[in-house]
Amino acid sequence: MTLRILCLHGYTQNALSFTKKTAVFRKCLKDIADLVYITAPHIVPIPTLTTIEERQEDSLENLEPEAVPYGWWTSSPEKPTYKGFDESLIQLREGPFDGVMGFSQGASMASLLQVLLERPHLSEILKDCTHQPFKFAIVVSGFEPRDAEIMKWYTNQYPVLKATEEVSSDKDEQDGEEEKQECLYGVQGASMHVIGRNDVIIEPERSEGLLKHYKFKTPTVLYHDGGHYLPSNAASRQAYKAFVQSFV
Template identity: 35%
Template sequence: MSATSSSSVTVLRILCIHGYRQNAQSFREKTGAFRKITKNQAELVFLSAPNLVPPHKTEDGESETENHKDLDERGWWFSREDDYFKAQDKTNCAKGYEKSLEVVKQTFLEKGPFDGVLGFSQGAALVSLLCSLQQLNPDGAIKFDFAILVASFKSNSQQHQYLYETKVTIPTLHVFGETDGVIPKDMSEELLQHYENYSTLQHPGGHFLPSSSPQKKIYIQFLEQQIENKKKKKNRLSD
């Protein structure tokens, strides 16, 4: 049996954590190309954050849209008490974070197990925190074997700083764009010092999950390695 056909027997279940002002459905739609190129390796499960993000305000303080509720824009935490988030904010605020953590835990308990977690932007920053939480408490509800972090960054909320004191040892793939104007690549690169077993995928684009031919090979290679790791783990447990 060929390597390709043998690996297709095992499919990885990956929990997907959306970015700020997204939700499970909108993130699923934005990952269409990624889902297509990884369909033989991964089953993606999408989760919505519990915190509703207020609409953008105009200069006179009015909402930019009358149908804000229809947009269903969500976030994993706020860096300011007035329900606002900016990655660069150095703050004592992480409003909504504990609620998000409970939603993630419940998802692992009710819809797990998951082999890995994928996050984008603020969602990737949350995934980074989940990696550290698991490292500190390997017997907790949140358990996964690898992570893919796209346009991630180190949280500047004081509440999260202790989570960067322990290096993450699970395999991780860090994806970031050279021209990302939302999360500059140096913010993503700064995060790497907190990981021991990481790979990087740097692309020439901006703030999105790249899924063209140059990136496809790297995703498949990374996921195939996780499939092999899963098989070895299963064999060890059955011995």
């Protein structure tokens, strides 16, 4: 069985550039997974030009295809609402995929897509989606969303996908009943989080902020001593393959 993995690039990248940047990752999984790369729908304006129109025109006409910058949404500390997020979800209504891998902004999108496929009713775009929840996500330099409404998808409590019942003793009956009634928050699927200790774009502490939303299945965490990139050394390659292999 060959797995299909959806791959989501980082901010200012695109599917072509991300394919090249992840060549080693793709090679180490070649016998067990097919990687499908998709470009985000929003062109990221080049900040050196005067107007948005000039920036978009320059991006389309004067840059090599792999250099045209795209993003899954736009926001700012002053305006944390994710503009363009729904359009990106429409772009991602494909499949089927067994798992998802994302880098930076694409990692955050991968995590959000993972939770939305577990609870499609939370999104008008995905509420009628028949895609099964991902078996796993690989989140590289990911981060929590700044958009408060989107953040609620992690922090609001929902019933677990597959409930498990425990028989409590008479002594702990009351505590047991309370535990059964409590719902789980966060993501219920499996995950691997890749975090660079010297990442100055998405600091390690910010990436670690996502881990608290993955308590249903203990996440696999891969630290590396580099910065804002997907590591490709031997130890990292072995870790990727071992993680993905467990879902074949």
